[in-house]
Amino acid sequence: xxxxxxxxxxxxxxxxxxxxxxxxxxxxxxxxxxxxxxxxxxxxxxxxxxxxxxxxxxxxxxxxxxxxxxxxxxxxxxxxxxxxxxxxxxxxxxxxxxxxxxxxxxxxxxxxxxxxxxxxxxxxxxxxxxxxxxxxxxxxxxxxxxxxxxxxxxxxxxxxxxxxxxxxxxxxxxxxxxxxxxxxxxxxxxxxxxxxxxxxxxxxxxxxxxxxxxxxxxx
Amino acid sequence: xxxxxxxxxxxxxxxxxxxxxxxxxxxxxxxxxxxxxxxxxxxxxxxxxxxxxxxxxxxxxxxxxxxxxxxxxxxxxxxxxxxxxxxxxxxxxxxxxxxxxxxxxxxxxxxxxxxxxxxxxxxxxxxxxxxxx
Numbered sequence: 001x002x003x004x005x006x007x008x009x010x011x012x013x014x015x016x017x018x019x020x021x022x023x024x025x026x027x028x029x030x031x032x033x034x035x036x037x038x039x040x041x042x043x044x045x046x047x048x049x050x051x052x053x054x055x056x057x058x059x060x061x062x063x064x065x066x067x068x069x070x071x072x073x074x075x076x077x078x079x080x081x082x083x084x085x086x087x088x089x090x091x092x093x094x095x096x097x098x099x100x101x102x103x104x105x106x107x108x109x110x111x112x113x114x115x116x117x118x119x120x121x122x123x124x125x126x127x128x129x130x131x132x133x134x135x136x137x138x139x140x141x142x143x144x145x146x147x148x149x150x151x152x153x154x155x156x157x158x159x160x161x162x163x164x165x166x167x168x169x170x171x172x173x174x175x176x177x178x179x180x181x182x183x184x185x186x187x188x189x190x191x192x193x194x195x196x197x198x199x200x201x202x203x204x205x206x207x208x209x210x211x212x213x214x215x216x217x218x219x
Numbered sequence: 220x221x222x223x224x225x226x227x228x229x230x231x232x233x234x235x236x237x238x239x240x241x242x243x244x245x246x247x248x249x250x251x252x253x254x255x256x257x258x259x260x261x262x263x264x265x266x267x268x269x270x271x272x273x274x275x276x277x278x279x280x281x282x283x284x285x286x287x288x289x290x291x292x293x294x295x296x297x298x299x300x301x302x303x304x305x306x307x308x309x310x311x312x313x314x315x316x317x318x319x320x321x322x323x324x325x326x327x328x329x330x331x332x333x334x335x336x337x338x339x340x341x342x343x344x345x346x347x348x349x350x351x352x
Contacts, residue, residue, distance in 0.1 A: 070341060071303040074350050099349035137271050138311040140304055141342070145349040161301040172268065 051084070051185035052124025053153070058084040059124075060152035066160050071141055073159035074101040077126060077148045080158065081111075082201060085190070091198035102130040102146025105181045112189030120166075120182035125151045127166060129177040137173065147177055242284040244273065252292050255299075263299035266292055270308045275316060286316065286323035294331050306338040310346060313339060 058064075063083035064076035074096075082092040096107040105115065105128045119125045127150075131143040147167050149159040157163045163170055168177045190196070247269070255262035270289060276282045289312065293305045300306075313320040324332050 071345060072350050099351055138308045140307045141345040
């Protein structure tokens with residue numbers, strides 16, 4: 001049988017081109033055009049569990065809104081957690097019982113959360129910060145007691161107020177809040193933890209919905 | 220004699236026409252307050268940054284004017300203060316100049332004064348003790 005050399009050559013060339021095509025060699029990295037450096041891969045949506053979705057939803061729906069005005073970020077996050085899990089607020093506050101936001105990480109771990117720095121911008125994550133006193137700037141409570149916020153289902157950041165940006169990116173001057181942990185619920189640990197013994201909540205904690213982010217990113 | 224009267228008149232006129240010290244900070248704050256009508260966010264950010272680090276004048280008369288301007292503008296910008304930072308900054312201001320601050324509070328209406336005093340008390344407690352468990 002006589003081989004068809006031109007056909008074989010043509011096929012080989014096609015194979016060579018196909019093997020080197022960008023479609024097969026594309027990196028999974030996302031290029032951040034803003035500063036022209038590559039950043040970590042985007043979060044994997046399929047590892048977000050139901051508890052996280054519920055936290056994100058509660059945050060986005062305004063469960064952290066407080067009746068009393070003030071910079072009570074941790075109080076607001078406790079409300080979000082209680083609402084997300086459908087548990088009595090006072091019981092949740094007996095578990096998340098520290099008064100300073102920078103201590104929220106320990107409380108959350110006790111409840112069944114884990115610190116996962118790959119999920120810091122994933123809806124449902126709880127971001128914990130420590131504060132930094134800046135010379136020449138009058139102090140705020142957060143400089144001493146830190147801050148805590150929940151990533152909402154619409155990508156905003158919620159505590160006693162809502163923002164399109166996480167606090168370490170919006171606070172001035174830069175460096176005033178330092179992210180120390182991003183806590184996500186471990187469903188099994190939560191189900192076997194102290195919160196499982198809390199009675200169900202009797203009423204909704206949502207007073208008014210959180211402001212929605214506009215197309216241009218403003219609130 | 221005429222020379223004496225002339226020189227005295229000159230000296231006297233220099234006293235009358237001597238410039239009153241200008242409260243430059245007050246002028247700055249007034250601009251921010253006016254700008255608030257057009258762009259609340261921008262004006263609030265400018266005032267917040269100013270209040271976080273402003274050093275008040277050593278002259279008591281000017282300092283009083285400055286504190287009045289700061290207090291009145293804090294009340295004006297309250298609804299833009301989502302993070303509740305203005306009362307917290309005022310805690311420090313009140314501690315730096317307690318007598319003058321108390322006097323400046325008198326420039327507010329009774330209701331505004333009471334509200335602001337409560338906010339400052341609350342802010343002081345928050346700064347010192349954190350949130351309750």
